[in-house]
Amino acid sequence: DAGVIQSPRHEVTEMGQEVTLRCKPISGHNSLFWYRQTMMRGLELLIYFNNNVPIDDSGMPEDRFSAKMPNASFSTLKIQPSEPRDSAVYFCASSIRTGKETQYFGPGTRLLVL
Amino acid sequence: DAKTTQPTSMDCAEGRAANLPCNHSTISGNEYVYWYRQIHSQGPQYIIHGLKNNETNEMASLIITEDRKSSTLILPHATLRDTAVYYCIVSLAGNYQLIWGAGTKLIIKP
Numbered sequence: 502d503a504g505v506i507q508s509p510r511h512e513v514t515e516m517g518q519e520v521t522l523r524c525k526p527i528s529g530h531n532s533l534f535w536y537r538q539t540m541m542r543g544l545e546l547l548i549y550f551n552n553n554v555p556i557d558d559s560g561m562p563e564d565r566f567s568a569k570m571p572n573a574s575f576s577t578l579k580i581q582p583s584e585p586r587d588s589a590v591y592f593c594a595s596s597i598r599t600g601k602e603t604q605y606f607g608p609g610t611r612l613l614v615l
Numbered sequence: 616d617a618k619t620t621q622p623t624s625m626d627c628a629e630g631r632a633a634n635l636p637c638n639h640s641t642i643s644g645n646e647y648v649y650w651y652r653q654i655h656s657q658g659p660q661y662i663i664h665g666l667k668n669n670e671t672n673e674m675a676s677l678i679i680t681e682d683r684k685s686s687t688l689i690l691p692h693a694t695l696r697d698t699a700v701y702y703c704i705v706s707l708a709g710n711y712q713l714i715w716g717a718g719t720k721l722i723i724k725p
Contacts, residue, residue: 505658532711534711543715543716543717544659544715545715546711546712546713549711551711556711557711557712592658592659594658594659596711598709603649603661603664604659604661604713605661606658606659606660607658608657608658609656609657609658
């Protein structure tokens with residue numbers, strides 16, 4: 502299995518630009534998570550999808566952040582407009598919702614907003 | 616979810632067993648203990664989980680005390696590639712919200 506795939510792996514952009522991060526979950530997994538990791542705040546859950554439906558977006562920082570999951574094999578996290586404080590590593594994870602959650606993480610996207 | 620307490624950092628010699636402790640004194644009866652690790656510049660990786668009984672897989676062993684207030688993750692023969700931050704998480708079965716603390720930074724020394 503290819504595991505969770507994320508793209509791009511690195512992104513450098515200027516403040517005010519739109520950023521789109523992409524994720525392909527493991528085939529057959531019906532839960533998808535977007536996390537953000539910074540030195541100051543650690544690993545934070547941004548949003549959780551189950552069967553392509555957003556279940557919990559309480560971790561999304563503000564309206565500048567949006568996430569979509571148009572089908573079971575693809576999700577995007579968009580930041581518009583981006584700000585320097587959005588600089589972080591963004592992880593996507595997926596799991597099979599069996600009741601014993603084991604989340605499988607992608608390699609992450611390292612975002613730097615100048 | 617119950618809170619966990621882990622040492623900030625630990626060292627272990629290559630080839631020896633690495634024993635990582637975790638305290639979770641407020642754990643409830645239906646909460647599981649999960650262990651993940653994060654190698655530098657990679658995403659977190661699931662290691663093992665358990666409820667009451669000790670568990671073993673190809674990566675590690677998990678020893679949970681009888682009162683379930685603490686646990687120990689054991690890497691039986693640590694290698695340099697086991698250098699990582701190890702997270703102990705307590706969570707209800709089926710709860711997608713995993714509360715990630717600071718973890719234990721384990722350094723394996725040659």
